[in-house]
Amino acid sequence: MSLEHADVKRAAHLARIALGDDEAAHYAADLGRILEMADQLQAVDTEGVAPLAHPLDATQRLRADEVTEGNQRERFQRCAPAVENGLYLVPRVVE
Amino acid sequence: MHDKTLTELAAALDAGEFSSRELTQNLLERIGALDPEINSFISVTGEQALAAADAADAVRAKGNAGPLTGLPLALKDIFCTLGVKTSCGSRMLDSFVSPYDATVVEKLSEAGMVSLGKTNMDEFAMGSSNENSHYGPVKNPWDLNAVPGGSSGGSAAAVAAGLVPAALGTDTGGSIRQPASFCGITGLKPTYGRVSRYGIIAYASSLDQAGPMARSAEDCALLLGAIAGHDLRDSTSVARGVPDYREALGESLSGLKIGLPKEYFGDGLDPQVEAAVRDAVKVYESLGATVREVSLPHTHHAIRAYYVIAPAEASSNLSRYDGVRFGHRCENPTDLIDLYKRSRAEGFGEEVKRRILMGTHTLSEGFFDAYYKKAQQVRRLIRQDFLDAFEDVDVLMGPTSPTPAFDLGANKDPVSMYLQDIYTIAINLAGIPGISIPVGLAGSRPVGLQILAPHFAEPQLLNIAHQFQQATDWHRQQPAFGKENA
Known part of the structure; x- marks a missing residue:
């Protein structure tokens, strides 16, 4: 199926990626052709076929709900772009 | 020492021909002299490498060396x-x-391996x-x-150029096997779930798997x-349990x-590639194997399914x-949404954004x-195609890629680039292991x-490659590049 400019802008908003109009037009053309390729899957008869999410059909293993990791706040915050007093800094959310 | 396999280097270290420090220094010098030309490393960690080599030499001096102690390698820059x-x-x-x-990094350093650095790759393995x-x-x-192939292109090029005897890569749709093929080395994608993904930066989690890239199947067995x-x-x-992958390496291929x-020998296959692959199959016949044609009828749908599933998983992982x-x-975000949107727009490259948008849309x-x-x-x-085929035959063989390495800049269009992975991509969807050998x-x-x-079936697969x-x-052939640097 072809992809409208508005579809790309919508996806970009959902994915939280800033996208100019020129870029959106460029991606619309590319994504349209990739979707055209994907659309050929519709020709496959999948009646009664269960979706395969894990190649070994494994199910999620569970473990006891116990704390296994220590607190390493300082170490992890060293990777952050902006922190203060152990908190991550972001623009003001609530006025 | 730069053209030896891991197995040969281990023997040389045991025999005292040189120390791990000497080996490490030699390879770091080669990287310094040759890598500016091919750009296979993002980070070279010389100091850490020499410290690890000294530690390995000390372990060896005490008589406690294991099979990997003091052996150098490089890590794709996807491994934390x-x-x-880790970029x-x-x-x-x-x-x-x-x-x-x-x-995997923890395991290799516990085994005494010496990492020389982090290798270049397509952004987020895409x-x-x-x-x-x-x-x-x-x-x-x-x-x-x-091109060296991708996404583990730096790992493959570094091994081919004799900068390291081995490297780790990851393979989501062919990213170990295709660059191994393009660079004339041996690369194994193990069964999905065989190797831990913890600390490997995620692209498509139901497909990603790490594996060894080296000069021989024997070395891949050692690393796996x-x-x-x-x-x-x-x-x-x-x-x-993990079997001893080197134990099976002596078995005869008789029978x-x-x-x-047949779908792997169709339109679009380069005639020189086909000829080399058919010659290799004849070698197997001379070793006692029998050959028959089989069919994997859904082959042509694999790229289509992959480019829905992988971008969908990527859009979620990269959030x-x-x-x-x-x-x-x-810089200077006006609000939280602006912070997210511009940070992501600036931080991600074009192909990564294309796949995130594709996945978010679908x-x-x-x-x-x-x-x-x-x-x-x-x-x-x-997956059923493969399970059915393995009812009749032990292994499948074909070209890793439809063409030899293409020119830099030759595939500008995303869809034509995606079609390069026609023979490798189904293997990740099915979760089975695959190896590429030169x-x-x-x-x-x-x-x-x-x-x-x-x-x-990695033990059998590695033995078949080893035989x-x-x-x-062919696996001992080397490029002229870097030959004059000892």
């Missing part, structure tokens, strides 16, 4: 490495110094040519006008034994049943890069059933044979 920049080939992670080790790296393209040591195994920190790793999927806790952050309301669910159903049919040259550029086996390498010397 404590205290070392995943992206501007997004250009400033990211990992606070922890991936499980690409087939290594041209999508924030750190620039890698050149193929066999022909500097050619060190990295495989169950890990409580990766719930998709399989709780299953081996090889299937050639973690928000400019808040780690990674790139834009997972969005109204499209999910038509794309994602349909692709997962087709995925089951693709079997010839097309002009100056190597050709790879891909061998595929049932889930967890070819006992009978031929």
Whole structure:
């Protein structure tokens, strides 16, 4: 199926990626052709076929709900772009 | 010492021909002299490497050396490495110094291996040519006008150029096997779940798998034994014992049943590649194998299903890069949404954004059933093709890639680039193991044979590759590049 400019802008908003109009037009053309390729899957008869999410059909293993990791706040915050007093800094959310 | 296999280097270290420090220094000098030409490393960690080499030499002096003690390797820059920049080939992670080790990194350093650095790659492992790296393209040591393949292009090029005897890569749709093929080395993608994914930066989690890239199947067996195994920190790793992969390496191939999927020898296959692959199959016949044609009828749907499933998983995995806790952050954000949107727009490259947009679109309301669910159903049919084929034959063989390495800049269009992975991509969807071994040259550029086996049949797969390498010397061929540097 072809992809409208508005579809790309919508996806970009959902994915939280800033996208100019020129870029959106460029991606619309590319994504349209990739979707055209994907659309050929519709020709496959999948009646009664269960979706395969894990190649070994494994199910999620569970473990006891116990704390296994220590607190390493300082170490992890060293990777952050902006922190203060152990908190991550972001623009003001609530006025 | 730069042209030896890991196995040979281990013997030389044991015999005292040189120390791990001397070996490490020699290779660091080669990297310094040659890598500016091919750009296969993003970070070279010389100091840490020499310290690890000294520690390994001390262990050896006490008589406690294991099979990997003091042996050098490189890590694709997708493996989180404590205290070392781990960029995943992206501007997004250009400033990211990992606070922890991936499980495989931990295992290799416990085994005494010496990492020389982190290799170049397509950004977030998305690409087939290594041209999508924030750190620039890698050149193929066999022909500097050619790509090394991708996404583990830096790992493959570094091994081919004799900068390291081995490297780790990851493979989501062919990213170990295709660059191994393009660079004339041996590369194994293990069964899904065989190797822990903990600490490996995620692209498509139901497809990603790490594996060894080296000069021989024997070396791949050695490395796989060190990295495989169950890990409580990766719930998709399989709780299953790890066999001694080198033990099976002596077995005869008499009576081996090889299937050639007819879909892997169709339109678009380069005649020189086909000729080299068919010659390799004849070698197997001379070793006692029988050959028959088989069919994998859903082959042509694999790329279509992959480019729904992988971008969908990527769009979810890459949502973690928000400019808040780690990674790139834009200047002067006006509000939180602006912070997210501009940080991600600036941090990600074009192909990564294309796949995130694709995945976000197909997972969005109204499209999910038509794309994602349909692709997962087709995925089951693709896997069934392989299970059916393995009822009749032991392994499958065919070309790893339809062409030898292509020229830098030759595939500008995303769809034509995606089609490069036609023979490798179904293997990830099915979760089976596959190996690429060098079997010839097309002009100056190597050709790879891909061998595929049932889930967890790595011992047989490695032995089959090893037997070819006992009978031929394609895996010992080296490019002219770097030969004059001893």
